[in-house]
Amino acid sequence: MRKGHIATLGVSFLVGFFYQPSWVYDNFWFKADFYDSIPFKVPYIAFLLVCAVVWTGVVELFIRFVKKYC
Numbered sequence: 039m040r041k042g043h044i045a046t047l048g049v050s051f052l053v054g055f056f057y058q059p060s061w062v063y064d065n066f067w068f069k070a071d072f073y074d075s076i077p078f079k080v081p082y083i084a085f086l087l088v089c090a091v092v093w094t095g096v097v098e099l100f101i102r103f104v105k106k107y108c
Contacts, residue, residue, distance in 0.1 A: 043101070046097070046101070047094055047097065047098060050093055050094050050097040051090045051091075051093070051094045052090075053093065054089050054090035054091075054092070054093030054094060055086050055087070055089070055090035056086075058086075058089050062089060066085065066089075067082070067085050
């Protein structure tokens with residue numbers, strides 16, 4: 039991977055970590071009832087890390103799509 043690609047993924051990770059759209063925050067953290075049914079407490083930092091990893095994966099898939107088809 040080139041430095042530009044790594045930098046893009048790093049920025050997308052930081053954006054995904056510090057910013058979640060309101061529908062993601064509302065549906066997966068604020069109003070999520072399924073956290074009550076699991077036997078352990080999920081910290082907010084774990085939620086942020088999962089959001090950041092998913093967002094970085096989406097950006098990586100978009101980059102691969104553009105390189106392949108455009």
